[in-house]
Amino acid sequence: MTANSIYQLVNNIDPSVNGFVNVLGFYNPGDHGGGDFFWDSTANEDVDGGTIIKSAFPGVTIGRWKRRYTGELNVKWFGAKSDGSNDSVYFQNAIKTGLNIFIPEGKYAVSGLVLQGNQAFFGESTLSELQAVETDKPILTMGEFSRVKELSFYSATYVADPNFCAIKVNNHGYSVIIENLRITGGFTNAVNCIDSNNVSIFNCFISGMVESQIVISKGTHNVIENNTMEKCGGTSFIRLINAATVIIKNNYIGGSDTDRPSAQGIYAESNDPDYHFAVLIIDSNDIDNIGGQAVAVVGYYSVRIKSNWFSAGRTVGVSSVYLNGCARIDFTGNDIYTSGYMGLQMADCEVGSITNNQIEQCKDTGIFMLRCKEFCIQSNQIGSLTPKDPNGGCDMKVGLSENQGDYNIISSNIFKGNTSTNLYYEGANNVINNNISM
Incomplete structure (x- = not known):
């Protein structure tokens, strides 16, 4: 029948x-x-x-x-209409089953959805769009072992409410996967993780947001990889607060149409004794054409910044990379081009290496080190290596400035065409040799 x-x-x-x-x-x-x-x-x-x-x-x-069915559930089976009316109750009824949920192509008005543990929530590519109907809660909250993919999240309203984000990973969320999403519009944050571990955010496109696009507060072993991020309205695209062991890799961050031109690419701060041994890895990212710092890191125990392209810090007086109070630093194989102040600015850091980087067209100093000790600064190319105008004008005043530091080795670097001096150093027990000035 x-x-x-x-x-x-x-x-x-x-x-x-x-x-x-x-x-x-x-x-x-x-x-x-x-x-x-x-x-x-x-x-x-x-x-x-x-x-x-x-x-x-x-x-x-x-x-x-x-x-009768096999496999995942379809929200249409529960009454979701995708016609602009509020579909939240139909989505939540589907979620309560605890089974995996499929969202067909369409635009669904929803808010306040809460995934159960071990539950997947996925769409029909990004043609399946979830539109926020309330601005004081997340569209989707995720718990342990949950997964969301192949969806769009959109807010037509720009609201600065700490609870208003596309996705929130709840306290103690564990092994959460967020992938292949398109998140646009006026959420406060695209993804907000609080005290969560093993969260992976990858292959997402994020544009807009009132504050930082991805926020991770506390937790450990989280990964942000292969994402494209533009038009940030906050002070930074990625913000980490006491987040230990974070890997940020192969992301594109920036664009000339950034809503707040002075926004930082990545800001990370560790000031909680429970996260004293916080580790941060920033590898193979392109942070381009933004006015704020590409990277600013404060208080991290171990920092690796490797193989990145930074064309950032373009605002006058803003450095491209800023490290303060960090230790065990590996700054290798990066290309810093065009900074409004210093290429790499460091203060009160200890133990590490700065090797094989190319730093050019900074307004002031290529590498500036204040009260830093036990560093090997070797095989870097620093200076006006690619003049911006056909007459060969040089912006950089000082190639490398090492102030009040001890037990540093500055060796085998190439300096080219700096207008004030190529190398300035002071302190005790420093070793300076085999540097070349051109």
Whole structure:
């Protein structure tokens, strides 16, 4: 037997006569909410509106209509309309089953969705769009071992509310995967992780946001990889506060149309004794054409910054990379081009290496080190290596300035065409040799 809708199944079909029914749609035939149902005459479990449905046929007091299906659930089965009306209750009914949820192509108005643990939530590429209907809560909150992918998140309203983000990873979220998303519009943050571990955010496109686009506060072993981020309205694209062991790799950050030209690419700060041994790895990123610092790191125990392209810090008086109070630093193979102040600015850092970097076209100093000790600064090319104008003008005043530092080795660097001096150093027990000035 067939029924045109779930309403007809519930109200007009006598299950004692017709125990198997093909329903053509949830509201109307062809709306993708239908399916095959069978009658379980002894069932009495809670209904969910999509896979388990109670009959309202006169005289029926026990039993349930049950959907035949394999694999993930479809939100259309639960009544989601994708017509601009609020679909949150239908989504949440699907989520309560604890099973994986598929969102077909369409635009769904939702807010306040909460994934259960071990649950996947995915769409039909980014053509499946979740649009915020409330601006004081996340669209989606994720828990342990949950996963979201192939979706768009959008807010037409720009609101600075700490609870208003596209995705929030709840306290103690563990092994969460966020992938292949498009997050645009006026959320406060695209992704906000609080005290969460093993969160992976990759292959996402993020544009807009009122504050930082990705925020990680506390937690450990989190990865941000292969994302494209533009038009940041906050002070930084990525913000880390007491987050230990974070890997930021192969991301593109920036663009000339950034909403706040002075926004930093990555800001990381560790000041909590519980996170004293925080580790940060920034590898193979392109942070381009922004006015703020490409990277600013304060108080991290171990910092590796490797193989990045930084064309940032373009605002006058702003350095491209700033490190303060850090230790165990590996700054290798980076290309810093065009900074409004210093290429690499360091203060009160200890133990590490600065090797094989190319730093050019900075307004003031290529590498500036204040009260830094036990560093090997070797095999770097520093200076006006690629003049910006055809007459060969040079912006950089000092190639490398090492002030009040001890036990540093400055060796085998190439300095070219700096207007004040190529190398300035002071302090005790420093070794200076084999540097070349051109």
